[in-house]
Amino acid sequence: MKKIVVLISGRGSNMTAIARTCAAEGWPASIVAVICNRPGAEGLAVAEALGLPVRVVDHRRHDGREAFEAALARAIDAEAPDLVVLAGFMRILTDGFVRRYAGRLLNIHPSLLPAFPGLDTHRRALAAGVRVHGATVHFVGTEVDAGPIVAQAALAVRDDDTEQTLAQRVLELEHRLYPMAVRWFVDDRLRIEGGRVVLLPANGGGPPEPRLIGEIG
Numbered sequence: 001m002k003k004i005v006v007l008i009s010g011r012g013s014n015m016t017a018i019a020r021t022c023a024a025e026g027w028p029a030s031i032v033a034v035i036c037n038r039p040g041a042e043g044l045a046v047a048e049a050l051g052l053p054v055r056v057v058d059h060r061r062h063d064g065r066e067a068f069e070a071a072l073a074r075a076i077d078a079e080a081p082d083l084v085v086l087a088g089f090m091r092i093l094t095d096g097f098v099r100r101y102a103g104r105l106l107n108i109h110p111s112l113l114p115a116f117p118g119l120d121t122h123r124r125a126l127a128a129g130v131r132v133h134g135a136t137v138h139f140v141g142t143e144v145d146a147g148p149i150v151a152q153a154a155l156a157v158r159d160d161d162t163e164q165t166l167a168q169r170v171l172e173l174e175h176r177l178y179p180m181a182v183r184w185f186v187d188d189r190l191r192i193e194g195g196r197v198v199l200l201p202a203n204g205g206g207p208p209e210p211r212l213i214g215e216i217g
């Protein structure tokens, strides 16, 4: 049984998608804690409604990034998780923190990395006029929004897309993409080789699964 800790800052819709898929598919895993850095975040109430244990580590109650991360690491390590999932966790993490969880720290970013790291990805994608946009699940490296790519979801940008319609359509894909990637981790199917992710075949075989989903792929 793999133990998963999910870190959130906001509405927690990716956390919800992972929790629901974990239950529906009967993964050999459980979410042992949802940790949030913002008291009152919508995702905390959602996690509680799902019956998940929640913790708050408020960054504003700690003097600086190092102190916050030390408290966060204590809360995480108390659960001895196999995997830490960042799901809309809006704090930049130091190299020390990332190294502590190397190889067991996943993130989802709402763009086709390495395009558009950082914030406002949908607005920037529209401004750049890209025809293809999407989301990426990756192992967290020491650079912001970078690290070995596990899987991506892509869609065609429409001429009448707004920041909101694009965000909504990408989010729907995120809710399929992230549970798929976490499941692969749970099943011990992800290896990092030479800075790239290799997806091992499923136990018992089956056709190779695409690591690109969405409208394009």
Ligand code: GRF
Pocket (backbone or CB within 6 Å): 008, 009, 010, 011, 012, 013, 014, 015, 043, 087, 088, 089, 108, 109, 110, 135, 171, 174
């Ligand atoms: C998602 O778009 C995710 O890609 C980004 O932050 C957003 C979180 O949304 N990292 P939610 O809290 O999972 O609903």
